[in-house]
Amino acid sequence: MISAQNLHARIGANQVLRDISFELSAGEMLAIIGANGAGKTSLLRTLSGLLPVESGTIHFTGQDISHSQAHLLAREGLIHVPQGRQIIPGLTVRDNLLIGAKNTGLTRETIAELLEQQWQRFPVLKQRQQISGSALSGGEQQMLAIARGLMMQPKVFMLDEPSLGLAPQIVQLIMTTLRQLADQGLAIILVEQVAILALESADRAIVLRNGECAMAGQARELLASRELVNSYLS
Numbered sequence: 001m002i003s004a005q006n007l008h009a010r011i012g013a014n015q016v017l018r019d020i021s022f023e024l025s026a027g028e029m030l031a032i033i034g035a036n037g038a039g040k041t042s043l044l045r046t047l048s049g050l051l052p053v054e055s056g057t058i059h060f061t062g063q064d065i066s067h068s069q070a071h072l073l074a075r076e077g078l079i080h081v082p083q084g085r086q087i088i089p090g091l092t093v094r095d096n097l098l099i100g101a102k103n104t105g106l107t108r109e110t111i112a113e114l115l116e117q118q119w120q121r122f123p124v125l126k127q128r129q130q131i132s133g134s135a136l137s138g139g140e141q142q143m144l145a146i147a148r149g150l151m152m153q154p155k156v157f158m159l160d161e162p163s164l165g166l167a168p169q170i171v172q173l174i175m176t177t178l179r180q181l182a183d184q185g186l187a188i189i190l191v192e193q194v195a196i197l198a199l200e201s202a203d204r205a206i207v208l209r210n211g212e213c214a215m216a217g218q219a220r221e222l223l224a225s226r227e228l229v230n231s232y233l234s
Helices: 040-047 070-076 093-101 108-121 123-127 138-150 168-183 195-201 219-224 226-230
Strands: 002-011 014-024 029-033 055-060 078-081 156-160 187-192 204-209 212-218
Touching: 002 040, 014 040, 014 055, 014 204, 014 212, 029 040, 029 168, 029 195, 040 078, 040 156, 040 187, 070 078, 078 138, 093 108, 093 138, 108 123, 108 138, 123 138, 138 156, 138 168, 168 187, 168 195, 187 195, 195 204, 195 219, 195 226, 204 219, 212 219, 219 226
Parallel strands: 029 187, 029 204, 078 156, 156 187
Antiparallel strands: 002 014, 002 055, 204 212
């Protein structure tokens, strides 16, 4: 579904990614873990077209997208939910969701079906659909950000720190939801600061350190090597 080969990227004079390679198929969840500044967010921004590729290649659904524009990739189903949620606070919950489907070429019937799917997935959003995004709790805003991304019918769904600052029960709901989406066939890339949480949910994982791949493998195997993994997280 998406792959990177020998990916390098920089921000100004700073090399933020060095020789990153991976492949992700439909129905898999890939966790990207590492300490602050390891390159996790930079990797998502590079994959989604927000940060230029210095060298290497990215392929999405068989096409080379190494130099594609972010908004065009989003229309094709490469969806990035950034850290900090970034919902539109002045719009209602319902309108935030409808904006997710805007300019995607979907029919009204399909948009209505997608909206109903989000109500079923996050019932609290249905209850609060006429409330502005700014009036939601942090957990509800994160649910809204995820639901808005799903309104765009992603083929690859990338999320940056969805658990940040949330109560444990909300984190569990979100992780359960992401696991269910992967089991239903969605390809997911999950960036998480809380390594154990990510490894418990994902199929495979990459540990980044200073922009490089320090470890990679099956999530359950890395989870069993917790002491080794933790050595790369500080």
